[in-house]
Amino acid sequence: MLKIPQRLLAATTALAVALPLTLMGVTGTANAAEPHVDNPYAGATQYVNPTWAAAVEGAATRVSDPALAAKMRLVKTNPTAVWMDRISAITGNADGKGLRFHLDNALTQKQSGTPLVVNLVIYDLPGRDCYALASNGELPATAAGLTRYKTEYIDPIAAILADPKYQGLRIAATIEPDSLPNLITNISHPECQTAAPFYREGVKYALDKLHAIPNVYNYIDAAHSGWLGWDNNATPAAKLFADVARTTQAGLASVDGFVTNTANTTPLEEPYLPNSSLTVGGAPIRSASYYEWNFDFDELDWTAHLHSLLVAEGFPASTGMLIDTSRNGWGGAARPTATSTSTDLNTYVNQSKVDRRNHRGAWCNPLGAGIGERPRATPPAPAASHLDAFVWIKPPGESDGASTDIPNDEGKRFDRMCDPTFVSPKLGNQLTGASPDAPLAGRWFESQFIELVRNAYPVIGGGNPPTDIVAPSAPTGLQAGSVTNTSVALTWTPSTDNVGVTGYDIYRGTTLAGTSSTASFTATGLTASTAYSFTVRAKDAAGNVSASSAALAVTTSGTQSPGGCKVAYSANSWNTGFTASIKLTNTGTTPLADWRLTFDFANGQTVQQGWNAVWSQAGATVTGTGTPGSWNATIAPGATVDIGFNGSHSGTNTNPTAFAVSGKTCTIG
Known part of the structure; x- marks a missing residue:
């Protein structure tokens, strides 16, 4: 199952923060009415949310690595969607500014003579998120809930969007993420059965009210390739989309397009797995355990597949597709650089795919994800995908769901798919791969944002490594020198x-x-x-x-500087997995800069995913280092960092008995 982000982050500073001068334009006076066009993104700019930009700027001021901070400041200039995730979000609440705030700021950003698109997410259906828990909503799947959805949610939004003051803006509305797709794959689930009629009627009502406003463009959420890509899901999905659209006053014309990968991490393309029919070891690679016979390995595959099915159902060939690329870059050191040479099918796929999750259904705050393609209109892509734009519907840095149970008044519940210690039957009895210490869905998750920036692909600030840059020749003239201040x-x-x-x-x-x-x-x-x-x-x-x-x-030579360390190691084991928690304390008199913790496993254990450190393993030896430029890169005297990882074992999981940090033997305690 997939995930769903939430509302835009809590308001932090006033509008004036951090918008590039190139975005400043005409004043907020009424603009001429925008004609309804085929692709609203073509020739247009997109709205940069100042609240989200302020959160990114705050993160940039808290990192010690200037290069990383510079990348963050480049990221904050990108447009992201505004989420209306509950009724109070319309006027504004303690967690964020209201809809008029964003539309007024969009008028300020709009340049004279250039259209501007505001990406808006409609997300408050009765019985919302019927199969998962992290993003459950405020309205029950009842007749009363549907009435409130219409009168207290959709009607006020439509009234604001219809204000002549905003007729010069293009509003691209993402309609109810995960709703109709759940009726394809999860209709056997009792809560989805209950929600189904309210999803259909609620989406119909939203399409009717918003399509009546000429400068609003409706894009129905269409999940992603790892959810609906199989033929027995894709064909019924296209039929359901058409059936719901036909119930509206304008019929199929009420829908301008479809948006895929909303808040998800499915790659735009798998460059080293271009042919799903290719065979390895006598079997097609789509039959590998990771793809489970799904022909659509990525979002370019899925948009092309879905578009052809939509046209067959009666939608016009001009129907446009959007792909959310905010978190599907999968860059960083773990990204493959070539196709595997293995003759084992699963090894071949696992070594070749850029998607580093252990299962395509792992949706919650996945470790290792990175920012993807930047938002842009009519991007270069196969013509069959019919792309209107790459967009950032999910603002990078917003949590998918809490990794532990956090009481709240928003209807959000604890979903074990967000728990990094959970071995999920839905994932083939594997760990979820979720990030630890995650806040509630929609809240700012700074450590994940840092990871997304580090793992961005294309890299932030200048393309990808070209092949014509050659590494230095073998170094000469090495001077070891003496250690001074380590x-x-x-x-x-x-x-x-x-x-x-x-x-x-x-x-x-x-x-x-x-x-x-x-x-x-x-x-x-x-x-x-x-x-x-x-x-x-x-x-x-x-x-x-x-x-x-x-x-x-x-x-090195010289005398070791004063210092010391203490390690407290504990492990929680189950079946063949475990979670290790480590408290590393600097007991010396000087800071532990660029620290490097090492220890050996005694029973063949293997590190899988880790947090708050960069983890590696060679044989029995495990190494964890402080994350460069982060809060824990240096441990002050007397300070403690909490780090850890998930691992696997074969039945015995004896704790390590000796630890060292940067060559210093640590005490146990």
């Missing part, structure tokens, strides 16, 4: 082959240790008389980093 100078000779290269990134293991534009670098957190290995990657002026690298080794 730092050591490293020197290498850049290669004359690196045309266009202006700097280098230096890594210790998989952790970025720093950046240099010269032929030397100072590494911190090293221990005296210890051998270290680094890698150096070329970097151009745009920030692109080469795929190839050169090795750099150093053995």
Whole structure:
């Protein structure tokens, strides 16, 4: 099952924050009426939500890595949707500004002579989110709930949108995420059976009221490829969409298009799995356990598939498609760079797919996700996909659901799919892969936002690593030097082959240790008389980093600086899985900068997903390092960081008995 985001984040600062000057335009006076066009995004800009931009700016001020902060500030200039997730959101509540606030600001952002699209999410059906729990809504699936939906929710929204003051804006309404798709795959669930008639009538009513406003464009939510891609789901879905549309006053014309991947992380495309009919080991790759015979591996596949079915049901060929790309980039170090050479079907798929989830049904705050393509109109894509635009319906940094039970007055409940310790039968008895410490759905989730920025693909601020950047030649002139304040100078000779290269990134293991534009670098957190290995990657002026690298080794000398550490390790085991929680305390008198925790497993345990540290494993040895640029990159004297991971075992799960941090042996306690 998939997920659903929520409302826009809580209001933080006034409108004036952080909107680029290029977005400032005409005043909020009434504009000429916008004609209804085929693709509202073509030739238009999109609304940048100042409340969300302020939250991103706040996050940027709290990170210690200037490069990361700069990327965040680039992200905040992107347009995101405004969510009307309950009745009070229309006028504004303690969690956010109201609809008129955003429309008035959209008038301010609108440039003279250039259309502007406001992405608006209609999301408050009776019995909302009938199959999951994290995004349950305020209205019951009853006749009374439907009456309130019509009179207290849709009618006031329609009245505001119909105000002549806003007739110069283009309003693209995403209609009720996850509602009609649930009636295809989850109708056997009692709560979905109860909600079904209210979903149909509620969507019909919303389409009627909004289509009557000429500058409003209705896009029905159409799930994504990992939900409806199978033929026995896709064909009934297209028929249901057509059946509901035909009940409206304008019939099929009440629908301008469909939006897929709302708040989800399904990739735009799987570049190393382009042919679902390809066979490996005598079996088609679509039969692998990850795809379960689904022909549609990604959203470009699904939009093309769905569009053809919609046209067959009577929708016009001009029906446009939107794809939410806010969290489906799947970049970072774990992203594959080539097709697998394995002859084992499942290994081939798992090594080739860019979607790093362990199951396509893992929807809640998935670890490892990254920001995807930036919003833009008529993007380059197969013509069969009929794309109007890439959009960010889910504002990056908003939680999908709480990882623990959090009491609230919004109707949201604890869904175990958001619990990183839960082994889910829906996922083939695997862990959910959800991020820990998540707040309620729709609330700002800063650590996840940082991860989304780090794992963005295309990378933030300058494309993807080009193939013509060559790594430095084997370094020479290495100077080990002496350890002073746990730092050591490293020197290498850049290669004359690196045309266009202006700097280098230096890594210790998989952790970025720093950046240099010269032929030397100072590494911190090293221990005296210890051998270290680094890698150096070329970097151009745009920030692109080469795929190839050169090795750099150093053995330090000198006297170990004062310091000490204490580790408290505990594990909660079940079946063949466990959750490890670690409290790492700096008991020394100097900060633990760029710390590196190591220990060995005794029973063949394997680390799967982790949090608050960068985790790796080589044989029995596990390594966790502070996340560069984050709050825990340095541990002050006397301070403690809480880190951990999910793992698997074969029946015995003995806790490690020895720990070391950056070469220092830690006490246990």
